Amino acid sequence: MPSVDKHYSQSLQLDEILKRLNEAYPDGPNVYQLAPIDQLHIGGIKASEKLAKRLSEFKASKVLDIGSGLGGLLRVCSQQHQAIYVSLDITHELSCINQQLNKLSKTNCPSMVVTGNGQQLPFPDQSFDLIIMQHSLLNMPDKRAVLNECKRILSPDGHLILHEVLTGKNSDEMLFPVPWASTSDLSHLISSAEIRALISSVSMKIQSMQDWSAEALSWRARQTSKQQTLHAPVVTPGMILGSDFALMGKNVQSNLENRAIEIVEVVIS
Template identity: 45%
Template structure:
């Protein structure tokens, strides 16, 4: 199975968009769409924390690699930041565009289907590159980082909100949202990730551990999911990830609790 098949196999884009339109005919807001488009650990609040690095007056060309359903892009748009979204999974890009049309505010983001290993951008053309729970799907991380450095302008910034291997990586439980099994999970340790960035020519590398907040958030989400109340929200991650999501959500908590994974923010300069 290719990585795009992992995300497409249980996704019916047209049905999801119809459901959003049915429940939010006047347009859905960030929090209403979050169960569909903020599938990373930490949700909207983690995206808000990540976006504090962006300045619309300086970051005119921002590339979101692995943009998925586009939650980070729409959240950035409400702050006056226009992004280019790139994802290898075409159906997720269709979902991203469809949710733009369902959003309560106008969004003019560019959405491209493409491969992060071969970025379709000119040298030194991008001000800032973002990864949010997408670098973990990159099989050739060295090539991806070389491409990021190539397209970034001198002094440009790379920012990541990513999952990394923890001290007890051998205890990893699958499936998780980004992979059915170890074949599509390309996690690096924090130390190896820092070394890869340095090797690719990045400097001023800083890594901040968000794991405690990530675990607290994921536990709260799991409690909501397990409650199964009749008044539960009309949108759910299961609309994107399918019936697998229940096991994925439970495994995220276990993997954070047992130290198989950590959640970090990474910043680096070209």
């Protein structure tokens, strides 16, 4: 059976990424120059900037990003809001690149980087007042365990924010590969009704649930257009996800158009 680790680590080109970034940006890349490799979620850096506004809204002081990948979300957040930041990802190779990019970039993101499992969080009770999960639940089979762990480590007045991919009304039309899964074995999408039921089952409450699918589709269409130009960025998503990335992007667009998937932001307390 394929593993999440293998999916995200088998095509990584760490040395080449660092070489290109150092040569192109001797003073350090900014968040927009890093975006082709560290903003691989649907919606890109604009979605991260939108999420970052929540931190100020909730006056967050200790923030955890579960399923942080290369850490792009927290580098964006740290430019907008001062807090203690912790990145956690199950794939150690991604955590290593995250640390390297923190050192290399202009953002000076004060993130602590941890390799760990979102279903068994290595933090004491009430450690954080805000948790963000950006396209992370989709790789986690035991979602109730994840939510229970989030509830355990959140302060009593803390919040969990999900920027998540869910199954749409035509989920049977789902195409693979996609960025989070080369085959259906690695994809653990659930519906909006299922996520609502799960949140209720762990005695947490939904404060808001917004559908971001329309803007996600517009973003994906723009990305497809960019990929057809002759000028490739210094670093590319293929250096993380391999030669299938172009097909993955095309499938994401088709899945959004066909309503096989939908993109939501859920704020939970």
